[in-house]
Amino acid sequence: MGKVVLAVFLSLLFAFAVATSVAAVPQPAECPQAAFRVLVPPSVDQLVADLDVLDAMAEFCDSRHDFHAQRGALLLQLQRFGEAAVALEKALLINPELAGAQLDYAQALAALGQRAEAIDLLEQVATRPDIEDSLRDWLRREIELAVQAERLQPGQRESTGSVDVDSPFRLSGVLQSGIGRESNLTGASHSRELTLYLINGPVLVPLSDSQAPIAGLAQRSTAALQATARAGLAEVQIGGLVQARRALNEPIPTQQFARMELQAAYPIGSHRVFVSLSEQTLEQGTLYAAKDQKYNLGYLFSLYPSGCQPKLSVSRSALSYPLTPSMDGSYRVLRGDVVCSLWGELRLSGGIGLDEPKQPGRPGGTRKSYDLQARHLAQFNTPLFATPLKAVSWVRSARTIDREIFSELLAQQPTDTLRFDAGFGISLPLTQRWELNAEFETNSQQSSNPLLTLKSKSVYLILRWQFG
DSSP, rough: OOOHHHHHHHHHHHHHHHHHHHHHSOOOOOSOOOOOOOHHHHHHHHHHHHHHHHTTTTOOTTTTHHHHHHHHHHHHHTHHHHHHHHHHHHHHHHHHHOOOHHHHHHHHHHTTHHHHHHHHHHHHHHHHOOOSSHHHHHHHHHHHHHHHHSSGGGGOOSSSSOOOOSSEEEEEEEEEEEEEEEOOOOOOOOOOOOEEETTTTEEEOOOOGGOOOOOEEEEEEEEEEEHHHEEETTTEEEEEEEEEEETTTTSSEHHHEEEEEEEEEEETEEEEEEEEEEEEEETTTTEEEEEEEEEEEEOOOOTTTTTTEEEEEEEEEEEETTTOOOOOEEEEEEEEEEEESSSEEEEEEEEEEEEEETTTTTTTEEEEEEEEEEEEEEEEOTTSSOOEEEEEEEEEEEEEEEESSSSTTTOSSSOOHHHHHHHHEEEEEEEEEEEEEEEEEEEEEESSSSSGGEEEEEEEEEEEEEOO
């Protein structure tokens, strides 16, 4: 009997709790006459609470545009983009002149992968006469950036976590081949003599002519393939690249480079977090071989009204050298990037790295590195060609400092190497998929280790085919 009474009591207690929780959200008998103000609460808990209040009014307020606009704004902040798009579409069907709802609807469509529709909405808002000049200017910059991203070829996209969102699957690729001239085909040292520090004192040793830099014609080919897939809001990319270079009088490539990468990205509001795994190898005949297995975690921030988008990433690499295993190490890097719309696209990048040896006694010991890079891409018209030309320029400065002496025979202090690269290229689109490129690059490396003092210049004419 006692168990029956206890069961009945617990049932009544549960029913009371349910009734109390339901009663916590008022059940209106009609839609309030006061206007719904499109406001976004500062906390997630308040967002959910306000949405619950609106949901209780849905039956009575279905004909109110301000009700659907406020509900869509709350759903958008909660990243429930599908529901937000439905609510905002209802608001615009009732009153198509709601500029705020149009902007929210464009954001929801972009998050759902409907980028072209989002751009159209932004253009409609930008042409409205009741929009403030500052907002109109900001919208026009946003439209310009969105259109550039829409038209950008997949082979030009960097690993920023940004992928095409217009289809659940996309395949793209690049094939190119070029002929050029290089002043240092084998990467030989520019120094013509070495100072060896022997027990009896320093001895000057001249290098033979066979070890001098060799200039000549070279052929360079590249093949790249990338697949992009979407699973809900998540985006996955897998891609690979193979590049080979050889002197025209040599049947075997003097340099081969290969890279594979798998990347996954997920949006967090207007930001994006991504992780990637990659492996790359570099071989230069029987002289040099290296492998880099990298793990990368990055965060892509939302686009600022100034037209710039920053990114912060950390990575860790396992470096291995098959021909000299004693040089193997573990490389950690903190990197910052920013892409800005400035007379085209300007990309700035900087990184700090630390290469620690895997084996004690590695020549040079722990190595620190710093680098700064800048790259600018722009289009311009000329009277000689009917289609716009693309111009790209780049500069890079990098410094590496060893903690210990690399070799007591070669130097009496740790190796300190400073490298500077600069280049310029012009691209002429021949058809939708074919391009003709001319590129010039100069490289200079100065080091306290004379074997690492290098200089090189190259000029190439390249034919490129791309799809996707």
